[in-house]
Amino acid sequence: MKPSKTILLPLIVLLGTSLALGWHLAVNKHAGPGAITAALNNSGRDVKKESKEDGVKPKDYAIYEQFKGMEKPYEGPLPWEKNARFRETIKKHNTPVLMAAYRATLHDPLPGEGYNIGLAAKQLAGTVVRPGEIFSQNRTIGPYTEYRGYQSGPTYMGNRYTTTVGGGVCKIATMLYNVVTFSDLKVIMRSSHSMTVPYVPPGQDATVYYGARDFRFLNNTEGPVVIWSQKVGDTLYMALYGTTKPPKVTWHHKIIKRTRYWTEYRYNPELPPGTEKVIAPGQDGYVVKSWVTVEAPGGTVTLKQKGTSWYNASPRIIERGPRKQQ
Numbered sequence: 001m002k003p004s005k006t007i008l009l010p011l012i013v014l015l016g017t018s019l020a021l022g023w024h025l026a027v028n029k030h031a032g033p034g035a036i037t038a039a040l041n042n043s044g045r046d047v048k049k050e051s052k053e054d055g056v057k058p059k060d061y062a063i064y065e066q067f068k069g070m071e072k073p074y075e076g077p078l079p080w081e082k083n084a085r086f087r088e089t090i091k092k093h094n095t096p097v098l099m100a101a102y103r104a105t106l107h108d109p110l111p112g113e114g115y116n117i118g119l120a121a122k123q124l125a126g127t128v129v130r131p132g133e134i135f136s137q138n139r140t141i142g143p144y145t146e147y148r149g150y151q152s153g154p155t156y157m158g159n160r161y162t163t164t165v166g167g168g169v170c171k172i173a174t175m176l177y178n179v180v181t182f183s184d185l186k187v188i189m190r191s192s193h194s195m196t197v198p199y200v201p202p203g204q205d206a207t208v209y210y211g212a213r214d215f216r217f218l219n220n221t222e223g224p225v226v227i228w229s230q231k232v233g234d235t236l237y238m239a240l241y242g243t244t245k246p247p248k249v250t251w252h253h254k255i256i257k258r259t260r261y262w263t264e265y266r267y268n269p270e271l272p273p274g275t276e277k278v279i280a281p282g283q284d285g286y287v288v289k290s291w292v293t294v295e296a297p298g299g300t301v302t303l304k305q306k307g308t309s310w311y312n313a314s315p316r317i318i319e320r321g322p323r324k325q326q
Contacts, residue, residue, distance in 0.1 A: 056258060063196070070104070071250055071252070073102055074102050078239060085126065086228060089228075090226060095224055096241070098240075099179075099240040099241060100179045101237065102182065102237075102239070103237045110153060112151035112154075113154055114168070114231070115168075116150050116168035117172065119150065120141050120144075121229040124137075124140065127227040129217075134217070136215075138208060144165060153166065154168065156194045158194055159285075159314040170206065170208055171199065172229070173207060174199070174204070175229065176227075176238065177206035177215060178200070182246070183240050187217050187306075188217055191207050192309035193311065195283055196284075203306070203309050204290070227240060249294050251306075252292065255288055256308070257287040260284050261284055262316070263282065263317075269322060271319060271321030276321070277318065279318065282314055283311075284313055286310075287308065288309045290307065
């Protein structure tokens with residue numbers, strides 16, 4: 001059997017927002033491993049070879065080691081499977097097929113952050129997206145205000161940390177981005193964070209800010225899609241349910257550039273003389289190109305570009321006390 005023809009479509013990236021358009025490359029799996037390998041290499045899959053050309057070294061990919069397995073959907077048990085409301089919702093809308101699930105663990109979340117994530121997950125669970133409908137996170141569970149029950153939580157502001165009411169709801173957007181991608185649905189709007197996040201690989205995050213940045217996707221299936229989400233401890237689960245099983249989708253990433261963090265020293269007269277205190281550990285910055293491979297039941301593998309994510313480097317901040325008297 002001859003390999004499928006290559007199809008090219010334009011890539012659109014707007015202000016860090018990756019739209020669900022891009023270069024597409026289709027390869028028939030039955031064409032043999034040689035054809036598939038050549039196609040993958042031409043699309044940036046051969047990381048070691050290209051790293052020598054753009055200055056990125058294999059060790060720069062160490063950040064991905066903590067996220068092993070997160071390039072694929074979660075296939076374990078889900079906490080709501082015996083929940084009566086969940087079962088009634090799935091039966092009512094005739095969406096018995098688990099399209100994709102994902103989970104991420106939050107590392108030492110602040111009280112307000114954890115609360116906001118749990119609240120947003122409860123508000124989102126049971127949302128139904130009709131065929132041809134565009135889902136918007138901000139329209140569905142926003143605005144993220146005290147009036148709606150949200151608390152102050154951590155937020156990225158450029159390459160610094162701050163707090164805002166509703167801080168933490170970006171985890172919802174990130175989880176949505178992944179289950180939508182694994183379900184092979186069409187992403188309409190997605191923005192990456194200004195810095196890397198500790199709960200998903202670079203290139204797989206999404207952020208929202210009411211009135212400015214949103215996460216949106218199109219239900220381009222022929223049936224309804226039900227969203228379900230729940231926070232258990234410090235782990236957030238999310239899944240989509242529909243009428244048809246999507247093809248196998250896997251994430252891939254290429255680091256285009258890495259910027260190492262620097263150190264800033266600040267004077268703190270309240271510290272004991274001659275002592276130092278680390279206020280912020282510092283984060284490296286990255287430019288990451290992402291794509292997915294979509295494997296259809298018949299064996300055809302399609303490459304879909306997911307855009308480029310830009311992450312700022314953040315300084316390591318150390319406070320120093322007064323000089324120690326000799």
